[in-house]
Structure formats: C-alpha cells, structure tokens
Amino acid sequence: DADVTQTPRNRITKTGKRIMLECSQTKGHDRMYWYRQDPGLGLRLIYYSFDVKDINKGEISDGYSVSRQAQAKFSLSLESAIPNQTALYFCATSDFAHRAGGNTGELFFGEGSRLTVL
Amino acid sequence: AQSVTQLDSQVPVFEEAPVELRCNYSSSVSVYLFWYVQYPNQGLQLLLKYLSGSTLVKGINGFEAEFNKSQTSFHLRKPSVHISDTAEYFCAVSPGGTSYGKLTFGQGTILTVHP
Numbered sequence: 001d002a003d004v005t006q007t008p009r010n011r012i013t014k015t016g017k018r019i020m021l022e023c024s025q026t027k028g029h030d031r032m033y034w035y036r037q038d039p040g041l042g043l044r045l046i047y048y049s050f051d052v053k054d055i056n057k058g059e060i061s062d063g064y065s066v067s068r069q070a071q072a073k074f075s076l077s078l079e080s081a082i083p084n085q086t087a088l089y090f091c092a093t094s095d096f097a098h099r100a101g102g103n104t105g106e107l108f109f110g111e112g113s114r115l116t117v118l
Numbered sequence: 119a120q121s122v123t124q125l126d127s128q129v130p131v132f133e134e135a136p137v138e139l140r141c142n143y144s145s146s147v148s149v150y151l152f153w154y155v156q157y158p159n160q161g162l163q164l165l166l167k168y169l170s171g172s173t174l175v176k177g178i179n180g181f182e183a184e185f186n187k188s189q190t191s192f193h194l195r196k197p198s199v200h201i202s203d204t205a206e207y208f209c210a211v212s213p214g215g216t217s218y219g220k221l222t223f224g225q226g227t228i229l230t231v232h233p
Contacts, residue, residue, distance in 0.1 A: 004161075014143035033220075038126065042208060042223040043162075059222075090161060106152075107221060 003027045006091050006110035013118050019078040021113045033072040033107065034066060037088040049074055081117040089113045096108030119213050120150035123221040124224035132232050133201055139194040139227045143208030151192040153183055162208065168192065168216065204231045
C-alpha cells in the first residue's frame with residue numbers, strides 16, 4: 001500500500017458543487033501539505049499543517065479550505081467549485097526533523113487527484 | 119520570500135547524450151534545494167537535495183546537481199540519458215528553521231529522450 005493515499009484519484013464535477021479531496025498517510029509524519037499542479041506553473045502550495053492544531057494558508061488558498069482530522073488525515077475542500085480549479089492536486093507529508101545524515105524534511109507525495117470542474 | 123525559475127520548459131535530447139536542466143533561485147535567507155521528478159501519471163519523487171556541505175550533490179538514477187551560491191543556481195545534470203529518463207523535473211527551494219519543508223517549486227522542465 002502507498003504511504004500517502006489520496007481519494008478520489010479522478011473526479012469530474014459541475015460548477016457550484018462542493019468537493020472534498022482526502023489524504024491519509026502511514027508515514028507517521030507531523031507535517032502535511034496540499035499542492036495544486038497546473039501545466040507550466042509547477043506546483044503551488046494551497047494549505048499546510050505542521051501538526052493537528054496548526055493550519056496555515058499557502059500561496060493560493062482562496063476558494064479552498066482544509067481540515068486536519070488526525071495526524072494521519074488532511075482533507076481539502078472546495079466549497080463551491082469553479083472551472084479554474086480544474087487541476088491536479090497533490091497531498092504531501094514531511095518529517096520536521098532536520099538531522100544530519102538522517103531524514104531531512106523531504107516531501108513524500110501521493111499520486112494525485114485529478115479534478116475537472118465543468 | 120523565495121522563488122525558483124527553471125529556465126527551460128522543454129528539453130529534447132537523444133538517448134545517451136548529456137543533459138543539463140537549469141534552475142535559478144532567489145531568497146533573502148539561506149535555503150535548501152531539491153530536484154524532484156514526476157513520471158507520467160505519478161506523484162513526485164525526490165532525485166536529490168542540497169542541505170549543506172559539498173556543493174556537488176549526487177542523486178538517484180545517475181543524476182547530479184551543483185549548488186552555486188554566487189550565481190544562485192542549482193543545475194541538474196546527467197552525463198548519458200536513457201529513454202526511461204523522460205519525465206517532468208521540478209526544482210524546489212525550502213527555507214530553513216521551523217518552516218523547513220515548505221517548498222516553493224519551479225515551473226517544471228519536460229525532458230524528452232528520443233531514441
């Protein structure tokens with residue numbers, strides 16, 4: 001099983017609908033992130049959470065909300081989807097510790113959720 | 119604030135030829151630098167990272183990158199590419215301190231290896 005699991009992997013919806021993308025991880029990491037990928041724009045940070053009680057806006061948070069239900073779960077919601085939110089969404093996790101010679105904050109990504117808003 | 123610019127959106131190359139994917143960054147503080155690869159229909163995986171120490175960093179699949187602080191660059195190189203290296207490559211920068219891991223990504227470079 002994948003360490004970082006995203007559901008659904010693909011979703012087509014209509015303008016105005018509420019959509020939730022879910023992410024769960026088995027890596028035991030404290031930090032979780034939601035990124036959006038658009039062709040030619042790379043990945044842009046939507047929201048991030050450094051622990052269960054910590055939620056922070058990223059570069060492009062407008063139109064999105066998140067919930068950190070547990071250390072292992074971080075969901076992204078679009079309250080009223082619009083066509084320009086059509087994109088590939090990635091969840092990622094990282095371990096905070098910056099230890100010489102050890103795990104040093106690398107991001108581990110899920111396989112992505114492709115969302116199409118018509 | 120930090121930013122990353124990947125200077126080439128697409129790089130075509132023939133198999134067994136060398137390749138360089140260029141990345142420049144800007145930041146007002148010390149940064150940590152990464153290269154990620156995305157194969158079709160997959161998530162991103164880490165190729166290599168620069169945190170400190172030697173400026174020449176070796177990663178997986180024969181890739182390496184050199185950190186140049188004076189030129190604020192972190193170019194990715196491979197001396198001989200394979201068809202299987204066809205993918206999109208992302209350069210990323212992270213601040214230090216408690217925000218470490220909050221990456222800013224470049225726009226991506228699509229590497230296409232032709233037979």
